Amino acid sequence: MADAGGASLSYDPRTWVPAGSGAVPIDAGGAPAAAAPQWRKLSLAIGVALLVAFAGFIAWRQRTAPAGATGSGSAASAAEPGASKTRQTRRTLVLAGASELRAALLANGVGAAEAAAAAQATQGALKADSEVRAVLTLEPAAGGCRLARLEASNPDSSGAVATPRGDGGFDVSKVAPQLHARIVVKRGRMDADSFYSSAVAAGISDSLIPEFAKALAFDFDFQREVKLGDAFEAAFEQEINASGQPVGAPRLLYAELNTANKSSAVYRFTPPGGKPDWFDASGRSIVRALMRTPVDGARVSSKFGFRLHPVLGFMKLHKGTDFAAPIGTPIFAAGNAVVEWAAMKGPNGNLTILRHENGWQTYYLHQNRFMPGIAPGAHVAQGQQIGEIGTTGRSTGPHLHYEVHIAGEAVDPLGIQTEQGSTLTGPALVAFAKERDRIDVSRAGQAG
Numbered sequence: 248m249a250d251a252g253g254a255s256l257s258y259d260p261r262t263w264v265p266a267g268s269g270a271v272p273i274d275a276g277g278a279p280a281a282a283a284p285q286w287r288k289l290s291l292a293i294g295v296a297l298l299v300a301f302a303g304f305i306a307w308r309q310r311t312a313p314a315g316a317t318g319s320g321s322a323a324s325a326a327e328p329g330a331s332k333t334r335q336t337r338r339t340l341v342l343a344g345a346s347e348l349r350a351a352l353l354a355n356g357v358g359a360a361e362a363a364a365a366a367q368a369t370q371g372a373l374k375a376d377s378e379v380r381a382v383l384t385l386e387p388a389a390g391g392c393r394l395a396r397l398e399a400s401n402p403d404s405s406g407a408v409a410t411p412r413g414d415g416g417f418d419v420s421k422v423a424p425q426l427h428a429r430i431v432v433k434r435g436r437m438d439a440d441s442f443y444s445s446a447v448a449a450g451i452s453d454s455l456i457p458e459f460a461k462a463l464a465f466d467f468d469f470q471r472e473v474k475l476g477d478a479f480e481a482a483f484e485q486e487i488n489a490s491g492q493p494v495g496a497p498r499l500l501y502a503e504l505n506t507a508n509k510s511s512a513v514y515r516f517t518p519p520g521g522k523p524d525w526f527d528a529s530g531r532s533i534v535r536a537l538m539r540t541p542v543d544g545a546r547v548s549s550k551f552g553f554r555l556h557p558v559l560g561f562m563k564l565h566k567g568t569d570f571a572a573p574i575g576t577p578i579f580a581a582g583n584a585v586v587e588w589a590a591m592k593g594p595n596g597n598l599t600i601l602r603h604e605n606g607w608q609t610y611y612l613h614q615n616r617f618m619p620g621i622a623p624g625a626h627v628a629q630g631q632q633i634g635e636i637g638t639t640g641r642s643t644g645p646h647l648h649y650e651v652h653i654a655g656e657a658v659d660p661l662g663i664q665t666e667q668g669s670t671l672t673g674p675a676l677v678a679f680a681k682e683r684d685r686i687d688v689s690r691a692g693q694a695g
C-alpha cells in the first residue's frame with residue numbers, strides 16, 4: 248500500500264498517525280518510537296486521577312451512610328467514633344391541656360410505658376386548665392421511637408424538661424415562668440351606637456369595658472352624658488411570655504373620657520396595705536358615697552318628679568328614677584351598705600333596701616331576683632351585684648325603679664351632690680406619683 252507520494256504504508260494500526268498531529272508512531276517491528284515515554288506518563292496521570300476520585304467517593308459514602316451502618320474492611324475500622332451517632336428529630340406540638348400529653352406521645356411513636364412515664368413525670372409542672380406546648384426530641388428505636396427529651400411548657404413559659412434515666416423513668420427539671428409586662432394604650436371616639444362598640448373598634452378588650460365604665464361612673468352617666476365624637480383613652484397592662492404572646496387577662500391602669508362639658512382621667516393604684524382603687528392625677532380617690540347609676544347599659548325611662556302614673560292613671564310624685572333594660576341586667580349596690588330589706592313587697596315587687604355608711608338609704612324595686620347572700624344584715628360593697636332587673640310588682644315592663652332617701656325623704660338620684668373622695672398622703676402619695684408617671688411615660692410614648 249502506498250500513499251500519494253508513493254511511500255509504502257503499513258497495515259498495522261499502531262503506525263497510523265494523522266498528519267500534523269505531532270504524535271510519534273510505533274515502528275513496524277512493534278518497538279515504540281522515541282516519544283513512547285510520554286504516553287506512559289499520560290496513562291499514569293489518568294490512573295492517579297481515577298484513584299483520587301474513587302477515594303473521594305468512598306469518603307462521601309461514609310459521611311452520608313445511615314446511622315449505625317458499617318463499612319467493610321479497613322474503611323470501617325478507620326471511621327471516627329462519632330460517625331455512627333443516632334439521628335434525632337424534633338417535633339413541636341400544641342395541646343389543649345396536660346391530659347393530652349400521653350396520647351400525643353403515643354401518636355408520635357413513643358412506647359406505651361415510656362409515654363405514660365414521661366407524662367406522669369411532667370404532670371406536676373403543667374396547668375390542668377391551660378394550653379400546653381410540647382417539644383419532643385425523638386430517636387429511632389425498634390418498632391417506633393425513643394423519647395430522648397421532652398420540653399413541656401404552659402402559656403406563661405413555665406413547665407418542665409424531662410430526660411430518660413435508663414431505668415424507664417425520667418429526670419425532671421422545672422422551668423420558672425418567663426413573663427414581662429407591657430403597657431398598651433388605645434384611643435378612640437364615640438360612635439353612634441354605644442360606648443361598647445366604640446371601645447371594641449378602638450382595640451380595647453371587651454373584658455376591660457365594664458371596668459372602664461365603673462372607673463368613671465362617679466363622673467359620667469354613660470347613657471345620657473356621652474355623645475357621638477367624645478374622645479376616650481385606655482391604658483392597660485398585659486403580660487407577655489418569652490414568645491411574645493399575651494398571657495392572662497389584661498389589667499386596666501388608666502381611663503380617660505372627654506365630653507363637650509367635662510373631662511376626667513383616673514389611675515389605678517393600690518395603697519400600701521389597701522385594695523386597688525381609682526385616683527385622679529393629684530392622688531384623690533374618685534370614690535363617692537354613691538355611684539351615679541346602679542345599672543349599666545340602661546336608659547332613663549322616667550325621671551324624679553310629678554307625672555301621670557302609667558298604671559293608676561292620675562298625677563303622682565315619682566320618687567325615683569326608672570332605668571329600662573332587659574330582664575336579667577345586673578343591678579349594683581350604689582355604695583357600701585348593710586342590707587335592711589330583701590323580699591317581695593306588694594306593688595314594689597322584689598325590693599332591696601340598703602342603708603349606707605352616711606345614713607342614706609337606696610331602694611331597688613321590681614327586681615327579677617336577688618343575688619345569693621343578699622339578705623337583711625348582709626354587708627355589700629359599692630359596685631357589688633345585688634340583683635337583676637325585672638318587672639315584678641306594679642310594673643309595665645322590665646326596669647329598675649331606683650330611689651335615694653336622705654333623712655327619710657326621697658330626693659332626685661340624678662341631682663344629689665356627694666362628697667369628694669379622700670386624698671393620698673405621705674409615702675402612699677409618693678408611691679402613687681411613681682406609678683402615675685410610669686403610666687404617663689407609656690402614654691406619651693404611644694401618642695401616635
